[in-house]
Amino acid sequence: MAGGTLMGASLTTASARVDVAGMLWTLARTDFKTRYHGTVGGFIWALLKPALMFVVLMSVFSFIFASSPNYRLNLIVGLFLWDFFAEATKTGLTSLHAKGYLLAKTRFPSWILVVASASNALLTLAVFLATFLAYLVLAGRAPGAAAGALALFYLLMFFAITVGISLAGSVLFLRYRDLNQVWDVAIQAGFFVAPIIYPLEILPERFHFWLYLWPPTPVIQFCRAVLVDGVLPTARANLLLAGMTAVILAVGVLVFRGQVADATEKL
């Protein structure tokens, strides 16, 4: 039994069982089908977007940053990680609204909708990473076990950050229907705040702290360090990233829990 008191009303209900894994899979699969018409050809478009961006940016900026030996690899890692963040948070923001037809019909843990909304972006990132790792292996630059484990850890943190932002955004979007446009602007500006097309080192060191407060920055920098440069970030740096992730996820969960009870009334 689950119980609670909300705004003076006390509610005690028997918990309904939901096959969380089955529902997540069904949502992810049907989202893929809706978005790409269930075809691999359709999915290729999702990969082409950051890939084409890479070609264009590389053509221009690799001349400017010719002195940076790993510029191209750093650029493509940064672009795909950024694309995941931008796509996942954008779809996460509208996830409850988009699946309102399910929320209005029955009761189930609605966070499932938010988490599942990142599935398409996650798939694109997974395909890129598999390809990128294959390249590193063929080029004789395969990351070691520690670097691989850390890269996985950073991706997990990135996913948690994305979920935290999406949880808060999904319920706030029901209250502020132009929040997706506001987020679009933030994402556009955030692309330049994160050191994706430029090496962080070109900026004075006193700005680095501020840039690291933008969540994609540490993830992109740390992933580059372990996958491209073969350098392991310090334990302190990893702890700070974990702390930042915990705060974002906690805030996301708190905002979500505070607002979700009224969500169906705002659909």
Add this chain to the structure above:
Amino acid sequence: MALIEARSLAKSFRIPSDRRETVREHLFNAFRPRTFERLDVLRSVTFDVQQGETLGIMGRNGSGKSTLLKILCGIYRADRGSLRVGAPITPILELGLGWNPELDGIDNILLLGTAMGLRLREAKDAVDEILAFAGLDRFANVPLKHYSSGMASRLAYSVAFKTVREVLVLDEIFAVGDAEFRERCEARYRELSAKGHTIVLVSHDPRVISTFCSRALLLDEGRVAFEGRGTDVVGEYSRRALTASAGPARA
């Protein structure tokens, strides 16, 4: 102890004098006062439902029936009062509304089925049975956007009937589809009732309430105006409807 205990449930909605649904509207009107009109949909509703009982709920449009059902199912939350539900609920509400129109019948069955509590494996195994119950076998692979509203409703009710938990909450269940489908629904309903499921049923149809409900409530302006046997509540509902329709004529 009753399986469902509702005590003094109240629910109101705040209707603002001007709509502010965007960040822009909130910012530009931050210093402009706005007023809210309170719409009391449920004022104080108290009732019990015993294990295995079928409770009918009647009332005019706007009397609070649908809001009460949504509170029972946990879709809306009450502002005041207390509610204790001792078993998992399967809601069958507004099922004709909203599907993913781009997905075909099978994918929509899996989506709604898992949301309503079926394991994915169970939902997959039940697809043929659900389509057969809805009489939509031939349309299994057709996107929902090509279904008529009646077909979509039939499919939704068929999924819901397959996912039944201990308590069933039904909204105008027998108003959907053609005579043949309604007959299938009634047969399934009788089967579930015979198995001891507890049922809360909203309907405007006197036949449905008097036939299927051992006890019923009549809601009026957010309160329980009358409570009794199904046939008695139907009588009171009809009497009030006649009085209401006769009123303006006399005036």
